[in-house]
Amino acid sequence: MLNALQNAFAALDLDRRNLVVVSGIGCSSDLPHFLNVYGIHTLHGRALPVAQGIKMANKELTVVVTGGDGDGYGIGAGHFLHAMRRNLDLTYIVMDNRIYGLTTGQASPTSYKGHKTKSTPAGNPECALNPLALAVAGGATFVGRGFSGEPIHLAETMKRAIAHKGFSLVDVLSPCVTWNKSFSYDYYRPLIVKLDQDRHDPSDRDAALRQALREDKLPIGVLYEIDEPTFAEEEPSLQGGPLVRSRIGLTDEEWAALMDEFS
Ligand SMILES: Cc1ncc(C[n+]2csc(CCOP(=O)(O)OP(=O)(O)O)c2C)c(N)n1
Numbered sequence: 602m603l604n605a606l607q608n609a610f611a612a613l614d615l616d617r618r619n620l621v622v623v624s625g626i627g628c629s630s631d632l633p634h635f636l637n638v639y640g641i642h643t644l645h646g647r648a649l650p651v652a653q654g655i656k657m658a659n660k661e662l663t664v665v666v667t668g669g670d671g672d673g674y675g676i677g678a679g680h681f682l683h684a685m686r687r688n689l690d691l692t693y694i695v696m697d698n699r700i701y702g703l704t705t706g707q708a709s710p711t712s713y714k715g716h717k718t719k720s721t722p723a724g725n726p727e728c729a730l731n732p733l734a735l736a737v738a739g740g741a742t743f744v745g746r747g748f749s750g751e752p753i754h755l756a757e758t759m760k761r762a763i764a765h766k767g768f769s770l771v772d773v774l775s776p777c778v779t780w781n782k783s784f785s786y787d788y789y790r791p792l793i794v795k796l797d798q799d800r801h802d803p804s805d806r807d808a809a810l811r812q813a814l815r816e817d818k819l820p821i822g823v824l825y826e827i828d829e830p831t832f833a834e835e836e837p838s839l840q841g842g843p844l845v846r847s848r849i850g851l852t853d854e855e856w857a858a859l860m861d862e863f864s
Pocket of ligand 1: 626627628630645668671672696698700701702703704709777
């Protein structure tokens, strides 16, 4: 996963001075510590609000958010939904191991129904959330999936997600070999299929949803990609240069005019 992201950054020739990686809390959220770029390790489930703040303050930065399924689809689920419909230009990479890894193996939002974990010894009574279907329906303008056992293909999907203008999600099937023996590399290998980009049209929303909902196989690659105006292109206060370089406060003349208005 780390290797794929490094390769994607290198292939896109991104300047590390303009690159920020933001994460929440979890084993996967340690990722910014292993990259020689700007990084912020925030609170559990709070990576997206921090990342959105960074992007709004300086729209010239490339902002990549990394975290786990518990972090993003559990405690952070509300932020995930609203970040998607806001369509800020950032990339969200979720290392989906279908478990709470850092807290040693409780059921997460993507654990399947019936899955036995520390917190669900009799089998998980809740059905799994489908992040890809949620993202296609929720306004994400790019939805992709990768597998950490296919790092070259994953790097390609990440590259396209980062290059995409708007909110992009890459859900990465990432076996946790320590705490989740059920969803191993061997479990995933026969289920993975690479989306044939000649036969799958990522601009077709219905087709993307069909791929997201497939149960026979787990397609990896770009499921969905459309071109929509971003938040920064439409929000009046973000027109012109980045906010970090704009003047703060009023000139003496503006201040006097304002005072006149109220006196
Ligand atoms: C507000 C808050 N609630 C709960 C926790 C405990 N906690 C730390 S990591 C984590 C889950 C991590 O799972 P996931 O995001 O799937 O990441 P993984 O460790 O599997 O990569 C939880 C519940 C916390 N740190 N903060």
